[in-house]
Every structure is written in structure tokens, then in C-alpha cells.
Amino acid sequence: MKLTTNAPRPSLENQRFQVIVIGGGINGVAIARECARTGRHTLLVEQDDFGSGTTSRSTRIIHGGLRYLEHGELGLVRDSLRERKKLLRHYPHLVHPLRFLLALDENSRRNALKIRTGLWLYRMMAGGRHGTSGDKEDAEKVERSLDQGRRWSLFSYQDAQCEFPERLVAEWLVEAVESGVIARNHTQVLAVDVRQGRAKGIFIRDRLSGKEERVEGSWVINATGPWADRICQRSSIRTQRPMLGGVRGSHIVLPRFAGVPDSAVYSEAVDGRPIFVIPWNQQILVGTTEAEDRGDPGKVQPSLEEIDYLLQSFATLFPQANFSGTDIRYAFAGIRPLPYAPNARLSGVTRKHYLHDHKADGAAGMISAIGGKLTTAAQLARECAAKIGASMQKSPRINGDRAEGLSAASDLIQSPLGMIASDVDPVLDSFVADIANAGGISESSASGIVEWHGKRSGAIARMALSSADLRAPLCPHTEHIVAEAVDAFANECAMTLGDILLRRVPVALGACWSPECTREAAAVLKPVMGWSNQQAADEIEAFEAEREGFLRKPS
Ligand SMILES: Cc1cc2nc3c(=O)[nH]c(=O)nc-3n(C[C@H](O)[C@H](O)[C@H](O)COP(=O)(O)OP(=O)(O)OC[C@H]3O[C@@H](n4cnc5c(N)ncnc54)[C@H](O)[C@@H]3O)c2cc1C
Numbered sequence: 001m002k003l004t005t006n007a008p009r010p011s012l013e014n015q016r017f018q019v020i021v022i023g024g025g026i027n028g029v030a031i032a033r034e035c036a037r038t039g040r041h042t043l044l045v046e047q048d049d050f051g052s053g054t055t056s057r058s059t060r061i062i063h064g065g066l067r068y069l070e071h072g073e074l075g076l077v078r079d080s081l082r083e084r085k086k087l088l089r090h091y092p093h094l095v096h097p098l099r100f101l102l103a104l105d106e107n108s109r110r111n112a113l114k115i116r117t118g119l120w121l122y123r124m125m126a127g128g129r130h131g132t133s134g135d136k137e138d139a140e141k142v143e144r145s146l147d148q149g150r151r152w153s154l155f156s157y158q159d160a161q162c163e164f165p166e167r168l169v170a171e172w173l174v175e176a177v178e179s180g181v182i183a184r185n186h187t188q189v190l191a192v193d194v195r196q197g198r199a200k201g202i203f204i205r206d207r208l209s210g211k212e213e214r215v216e217g218s219w220v221i222n223a224t225g226p227w228a229d230r231i232c233q234r235s236s237i238r239t240q241r242p243m244l245g246g247v248r249g250s251h252i253v254l255p256r257f258a259g260v261p262d263s264a265v266y267s268e269a270v271d272g273r274p275i276f277v278i279p280w281n282q283q284i285l286v287g288t289t290e291a292e293d294r295g296d297p298g299k300v301q302p303s304l305e306e307i308d309y310l311l312q313s314f315a316t317l318f319p320q321a322n323f324s325g326t327d328i329r330y331a332f333a334g335i336r337p338l339p340y341a342p343n344a345r346l347s348g349v350t351r352k353h354y355l356h357d358h359k360a361d362g363a364a365g366m367i368s369a370i371g372g373k374l375t376t377a378a379q380l381a382r383e384c385a386a387k388i389g390a391s392m393q394k395s396p397r398i399n400g401d402r403a404e405g406l407s408a409a410s411d412l413i414q415s416p417l418g419m420i421a422s423d424v425d426p427v428l429d430s431f432v433a434d435i436a437n438a439g440g441i442s443e444s445s446a447s448g449i450v451e452w453h454g455k456r457s458g459a460i461a462r463m464a465l466s467s468a469d470l471r472a473p474l475c476p477h478t479e480h481i482v483a484e485a486v487d488a489f490a491n492e493c494a495m496t497l498g499d500i501l502l503r504r505v506p507v508a509l510g511a512c513w514s515p516e517c518t519r520e521a522a523a524v525l526k527p528v529m530g531w532s533n534q535q536a537a538d539e540i541e542a543f544e545a546e547r548e549g550f551l552r553k554p555s
Helices: 024-038 067-070 074-090 112-125 133-145 167-180 225-234 303-315 377-387 408-414 420-441 443-466 484-493 497-506 515-529 534-549
Strands: 015-020 042-045 095-105 152-163 182-183 187-195 198-206 212-222 244-254 263-268 274-280 285-289 331-340 354-359 366-370
Touching: 015 024, 015 198, 015 354, 024 042, 024 112, 024 167, 024 212, 024 366, 024 377, 042 187, 067 074, 067 112, 074 095, 074 112, 074 263, 074 377, 095 112, 095 167, 133 152, 152 285, 167 182, 167 443, 167 497, 187 212, 187 225, 198 377, 212 225, 225 244, 225 331, 225 366, 244 303, 274 303, 303 331, 354 377, 366 377, 420 443, 443 484, 484 497, 497 515, 497 534
Parallel strands: 015 042, 015 212, 042 182, 095 263, 212 366
Antiparallel strands: 095 152, 187 198, 198 212, 244 285, 244 331, 263 274, 274 285, 354 366
């Protein structure tokens, strides 16, 4: 089997769409999927890769937003909890429950009674589940690993985690394409074509071929997250005031240490701000910061002060870990696309999204989606589709292709009816065993495939069975295999090595990754992709530049 990423993509020149969505982060992909499901001929255009913007720079929690209760945003909490429940049901391989322990010491400004009341309300709004098994053991473990010189109060609650929102985006993208979306990554919108007070289409440049084209659209949706004001500026659309206030948030990634808690810890940083210490991808994710940032969101980097602040805060919580700057695997940052609120405290700006209609700005037919969270992207998409009159005529097609020949477990994983999270584990286990059999691969490889590729696992396993090259691991330290990458090139719009290793099969976010791993991955992909030596070298160079720009190893 040979694939090539060189084949020119069909021209879009002068094609007409009912809906054009600019921006392929979680919101843009969700909006395109929603519009296509209602029968609208939809184009989705992304300047880099799907999910490469803010979506892959977040804390990766699927949460109701306990913190928003402090700001009295009950509606936002209710919506988020409802969306969290749906994600847990429909995407159990990607979104799983995670226990959080709120750890406060005797100096905390937060009042214990208020916290208990807040947590009670949060649980009630989530459906009224109280403690879960293991709460006590986990709390004891966390207490042992926290600074022993302080008196801790621990409060337990449940939220959820999507370790790889990049994969959620890829899965929604496949669903969008199955519903008819034409999806173009590595294609930049140069400007929206606005004439006689109406958005008529867009001017685009394919960044892989350099080709420029004009495409027509009845509706243009600006879903570019923190780039939203820039799209308007490029198109000479004047909004009364900026739509966004850029707030940078940074994270550091640390190795696991002896006594590391299995739960996420939510506590206070050195300045009393909230901080998360979260088990993630066999490492520890620590975040986040809040710093005003009006720079190019594509070039955002964590500052050394932020990295230091996160490390210091971590060290005051877990001194036994004894980490220094050299232990930081990498740091990354993103710009929160928060609504413009010039006089508000950064932490107090609402996380609720809104839709801005540009009719009054002289661009009827154009809507900007502002703000939001990973958790509420599907809701934002429904609201956006409703705003442009795209109503659901038939029930959503959650199921795409079926893993034929595999057990009923795969049907359950794909089931739009879903199941409660605690029912999922045995079903996943039996599905993993089926995938291992179907692909002639180890159970640990199969487990990794199921976790990342859900309902596509059957197709990947069948492909893997056909050749040893396709069963080869992408690097010597991972169980993830070449067939996953090939499937992503063929079915998930991956175009570059970076699209694969950072997002579709995101092994390069793992603990092992090094330039040596990149060379290994390119070497095993080269024969199946039909790359020349020069192409493989170019892919490696572009990948290293992208990784360097995204994941910063502090000096
Ligand atoms: C530090 C931090 C932590 C967060 N933590 C969480 C969390 O734990 N849970 C949660 O639910 N939410 C969290 N969020 C919020 C969440 O990540 C964002 O709300 C969400 O990812 C925004 O998605 P988006 O699609 O709007 O934007 P993006 O993901 O940024 O997508 C916009 C896309 O538009 C593209 N684009 C821009 N200009 C153009 C152009 N000219 N042509 C074509 N394409 C263009 C960009 O390349 C980009 O891919 C966090 C955010 C940050 C910054």
C-alpha cells in the first residue's frame, strides 16, 4: 500500500457553498459538522491543521466549571455539565471521568463552608452523585504527597478529562466529512469578500501549493478563536469595539514522581490563583497562568516568568518531587479567546461564548463565534446553525462506518444512545481484545488504537493485518503503529508529518519524544507513503520547526 500527500487537491475556484466556516479548531469543526448534518453544502477552511490552535493548548478538562460558580454563572455551569455528560456518553474512549481533589491549606482565602456548599450545588447540578469508590484512598495518597508542613483540607469531586482534544477534533472532522463537508487544512483565508454590505465569499491561499482562489458562500462563519478580530481587520470589517481580549494561558509538563497522585489536584498557586496538577499522557500537566497578550496567537509562547511561576507553585505543593527547571519536559501556551472586557479582572471574564452578527458592521451574512470552551463546542455549533436557519431535519448521524466483523462491543462504543461511564470499561476491554485479534497486534497496541481511534479501530486493525510494515511501531518507545498514521492520511485529512505526530496519532506529545524518534517515524512512514529521500527530509525539518514553536523546552 502506497499513499502520497503530493496529489493536488481539487480546485475550489468559484465554487459556491451555503456555509463557509473559517477556522478548524474544535468550534469550527463542530459548526461545520452541524451545518452539514442539516443538509447545508459546507466548506471548512483551516490555515494550519485542524485542532492545531488553542484547542491543543488547553488544560484538556471537560468540566462544568466549578470556578464559574464563584462568579455566579449558573447557566454556564448547567450547560457545561450537560455537554460533559454527552461527551462522556458518545466518546467514552476519548473523554473519561477524572476525580479532582481540591486541596486548600490553613492560609487559603477560600472559606470551607462556601466550598462545601459550592461542591454540593455542583454535584446536584451534575445529577446528584456523591462520593465515588476510591475517594478516601485517593485523598490519603494525595495528602501524603502534599507538603507535610501544612495543614490540608481536601474536598473531592468528579469532572472529566479529554487527554487528546486533537483526537476529538479528528473524530468530529471525519463525521463532518461523512456528512458532506469539504475540509481544507493548510489553507489560509486571506480575506472575506465583502461587497454591498454583504459577505459574498472568501479569498484563500493553499499553503501547500501556493494557489490562490476565490470561493462563494451564502454564510461565512468566523470560527477562528483568538484570530477572530484579525479576520475582520484583513477584510476591512469594522466592529464597534474588539470582539476579543487576548489572555495567554501557559502550562508546564513534568515527569511522574514517586507518590504522584492518580487524581487531579486543584489548589492555589503561590499568588493564591487556582492551579491544576493533572495526570496526563503518563506525565503531569501543570497550569495555568493568565497574562494579557495581544500578539499573534500563532506565535504564542510561555514566558520564562510563567514557567517559573508554575514550577514554584508546583514545588510548594509537592516539595517531595524535588523538581527543578531541567525536569520540565516542555511548556506550551495558548490564547484564551475571551470576550472583550476592558475593565474586568482577567479571571472574572465570562467563559460563555456568544455569536456576533456582522450585519451592523456592513457584512450581512457573516457571524463570528466568540469565546467558549472545549466542553461547550457542540452547543456553540448548534446555536450557530440555528442562527443561520440550519435546523436539524433528521437525527444526527453519530455512527459513521462500522467495524464489520467485530463484536457487539464496537457497536456499543459507537452507540449514540451511549451508556454511563462506569459501564464502559468492560465493553472497551472486550473491544480491545477483538481489535488485537483482527489486526494481529498486541493488546497494548490495540488498546492505544481503541483509545485514540474509537470506531475507526476496526478499519485500522484490518489494514494492519495486511502487512508487517503497517504493524511497525511509529517509534521504538510507542505501541502506536504505522497503520494509524496511514489511516489518518487517507481518512482524517492529515497532510504533513506534524499533522500525524502532533495531532492524529499524537505520540510526539509523549514522554519519550526526541529528534531521534522523529527520524524513526519518518523512516517507517517513508516506504508506505511513497516519500522520496528529499520529501522525508523536508517533512522532518518542517516537523521539528513546528514542534519547537509549540512545545518549548526552557533553557
Ligand atoms: C490555557 C488554556 C486552557 C484552557 N483549558 C480549557 C479546559 O481545560 N477545558 C475547556 O473546555 N476549555 C479550555 N480552554 C478553552 C478552549 O481551549 C478554547 O475555548 C477552544 O479550544 C477554542 O476553540 P476554537 O475552535 O474557537 O479556537 P482554535 O482552536 O484556536 O481554532 C481556531 C482556528 O482558526 C484558524 N485560523 C485563524 N486564522 C485563520 C485564517 N485566516 N484562515 C484559516 N484559518 C484560520 C487557526 O489556525 C485555528 O486552528 C482553554 C484555553 C486556554 C488558552
